[in-house]
Amino acid sequence: MPSLFLTTQGSHVRKEGERLIVEKDDEVLAEIPCLKIDTVVVYGLVHFTAPALFELLDQGIELAFLTLSGKLRGQLTPGKARNTPLRMTQFRRADDAAFCLGFAREVVRAKVANTLALVKRFRANHPERPEKPVAELERALARLDSVASLDELRGVEGGAAACAFEALEWRIAPEWGFHGRNRRPPRDPMNALLSFGYVLVGNELQSLLDAMGFDPFVGFYHQVDYGRPSLALDLLEELRPALVDRFSANLLNLGALSKDDFTSTPQRGCFLKPEGLKKYFAAYQRELNEPIALPGEAEGTLSFREIFRRQAERLAKHLLQGEPYAGFRYPC
Numbered sequence: 001m002p003s004l005f006l007t008t009q010g011s012h013v014r015k016e017g018e019r020l021i022v023e024k025d026d027e028v029l030a031e032i033p034c035l036k037i038d039t040v041v042v043y044g045l046v047h048f049t050a051p052a053l054f055e056l057l058d059q060g061i062e063l064a065f066l067t068l069s070g071k072l073r074g075q076l077t078p079g080k081a082r083n084t085p086l087r088m089t090q091f092r093r094a095d096d097a098a099f100c101l102g103f104a105r106e107v108v109r110a111k112v113a114n115t116l117a118l119v120k121r122f123r124a125n126h127p128e129r130p131e132k133p134v135a136e137l138e139r140a141l142a143r144l145d146s147v148a149s150l151d152e153l154r155g156v157e158g159g160a161a162a163c164a165f166e167a168l169e170w171r172i173a174p175e176w177g178f179h180g181r182n183r184r185p186p187r188d189p190m191n192a193l194l195s196f197g198y199v200l201v202g203n204e205l206q207s208l209l210d211a212m213g214f215d216p217f218v219g220f221y222h223q224v225d226y227g228r229p230s231l232a233l234d235l236l237e238e239l240r241p242a243l244v245d246r247f248s249a250n251l252l253n254l255g256a257l258s259k260d261d262f263t264s265t266p267q268r269g270c271f272l273k274p275e276g277l278k279k280y281f282a283a284y285q286r287e288l289n290e291p292i293a294l295p296g297e298a299e300g301t302l303s304f305r306e307i308f309r310r311q312a313e314r315l316a317k318h319l320l321q322g323e324p325y326a327g328f329r330y331p332c
């Protein structure tokens with residue numbers, strides 16, 4: 001089911017039966033049946049009545065609260081039955097260095113392979129671009145089997161990420177001012193979209209993992225750190241290039257967003273205006289629900305939201321049944 005994105009500043013959300021009513025200045029902006037949503041994402045200042053919050057929790061609907069600049073403040077999560085055997089196995093495996101390295105290696109392999117495939121596709125249409133990032137990504141893939149620790153793996157992944165952003169710079173028109181990754185705060189529209197996309201996809205993965213009985217804060221590649229959803233970040237890694245990076249570049253290159261859709265301040269950096277947010281969320285929903293052909297895979301066709309669940313299910317089988325974990329490969 002789709003997510004509901006609430007962006008109108010100063011609006012109020014109340015409950016009427018099993019529907020959410022969104023209002024502002026005595027005008028009804030939307031009426032949404034709770035049965036048609038599984039997540040609510042609140043951007044900025046949106047007010048909820050207590051009955052509306054209780055209805056969402058009773059319906060098992062997650063709420064995520066973001067600041068105007070796209071930073072995740074926190075989540076309101078319904079009480080769920082916990083999959084105790086899965087969590088106990090997850091906790092044991094998190095202390096198993098060999099297991100963590102094996103899983104993390106496959107995650108990074110999928111991330112680098114997805115990046116390489118996208119870069120090769122771009123260079124096929126623009127052969128004048130240098131081949132250096134392709135060669136370095138291929139070397140990174142070749143090195144993965146020989147890494148002996150998570151720190152060494154992070155070094156390989158970091159070098160591959162630098163190549164990825166160098167190649168991504170080719171794809172963005174110069175007027176957007178993208179010259180590599182920057183954040184906290186992002187200083188240009190492309191970096192604003194990257195940061196925002198990582199937060200949104202990471203939040204979806206965190207909610208999904210929690211609903212399936214995982215502890216989303218106990219990861220294997222991203223080690224435990226206070227307040228960090230490490231396991232969600234693990235699964236996010238292989239999705240970054242194929243989903244967020246590609247989608248963000250397309251929004252700018254295809255004219256779905258304009259410079260007027262962004263604003264910038266020294267404190268918060270560059271971020272989307274309210275009208276730009278509406279365009280973004282509409283495109284984001286389409287992107288996550290669009291069927292993707294997966295040649296050679298049993299499922300045949302899946303949307304990204306279905307891929308999120310499939311990867312989480314693969315991880316559960318990896319933990320509980322010892323089945324090899326297969327990272328997501330974007331078809332290029």
